[in-house]
Amino acid sequence: MKAMVIERVSDLRVDKQPLSPVDIPIPSPGDGEILVKVSACGVCHTELDEIEGRTPPPRFPVVPGHQVVGTVEQRGKRASRFHRGERVGIAWIYSSCGTCRFCRDGDENLCSEFVATGRDADGGYAEYMVVPEAFAFKVPDTFSDVEAAPLLCAGTIGYRSLRLTGMRDGENIGLIGFGASAHLVIQMARHLYPSSKVFVFARSPGERDFARELGACWAGDTADRSPEKLHRAIDTTPVWGTIVHALGNLERGGRLVINAIRKEEIDKEELLALSYPEHLWLEKEIKSVANVASRDVREFLDLAASIPIRPEVETFALDEANRALLELKERKIRGAKVLTVV
Secondary structure, X not given: OEEEEEOOOOOOOOOOOOEEEEEOOOOOOOXXXXXXXXXXXXXXXXXXXXXXXXXXXXXXXXXXXXXXXXEEEEEOOOOOOXXXXXXXXXXXXXXXXXXXXXXXXXXXXXXXXXXXXXXXEXXXXXXXXXXXHHHEEEOXXXXXXXXXXHHXXXXXXXXXXXXXXXXXXXXXXXXXXXXXXXXXXXXXXXXXXXXXXXXXXXXXXXXXXXXXXXXXOEEEOOOOOOOOOXXXXXXXXXXXXXXXXXXXXXXXXXXXXXXXXXXXXXXXHHHHOOOHXXXXXXXXXXXXXXXXXXXXXXHHHHHHHHOOOOOOEEEEEHHHHHHHHHHHHOOOOOOEEEEEOO
């Protein structure tokens, strides 16, 4: 089968072709696993983190991709949840131990044996992949394969981030960065909290215009002061300075949720600008988001279908994955980027 693989850590500013096209055997499903014929796979900033060495080290070589939609081609022994030809989605969570206290509480994302799709196990930048059937999800019929792909990470991690803000209707929320995840979060927030105002902070004029199209009451640069204080905020950017600016915009008792596995290089001058009385005092909070749990995927897919959420999608062929990643690195973004595999 055709696949695109990461073979080593590299710098995208130098290496414009970080993924290598390869022809590898179609994997066979083991006990409790299913073989999925991939039709679409979302492109995520996490792939940039893997390539540039900001995540826990991937297993090299590895097929990246964790926003996967496809159909069940074959079932392994003791796999019975899905029938052949049924459409499924695969997210960042590939497996967990199932027995620790986090798994028992439904927080498999915090399991010490968490296995990530496309990092620790081969993912969806390929024509086929295998996955434990317990971590495959039914995709609502209302979405096409291409529309469903970004829901499986950008949407699901956005849903978890929004839930972790503890937001209530009528409170102001700020979205820092306006890429694949935030353009879905704004649709969730406007549906769940109709009396709330959404303020968007983005570097490019195009992203700010897009945010206004989707209902933001205000859109400015990431370093701007918001016209009103924010009760909640979600930062989806890869840089450090936005944390300081977001904390400066928070209301007393406000909470900033950082939706990122890693941040890029630290700007020491920006960090030195962090002032305890201005940015942290008066019970302001910072909370991180770690991965996603199975319930996040299930709950979000149901919510997305009921709204319904409509992702803005730009498609690329599988062999154009390097171009899609480079555009993501260069912030050429409007919504989500998705590879079409078949």
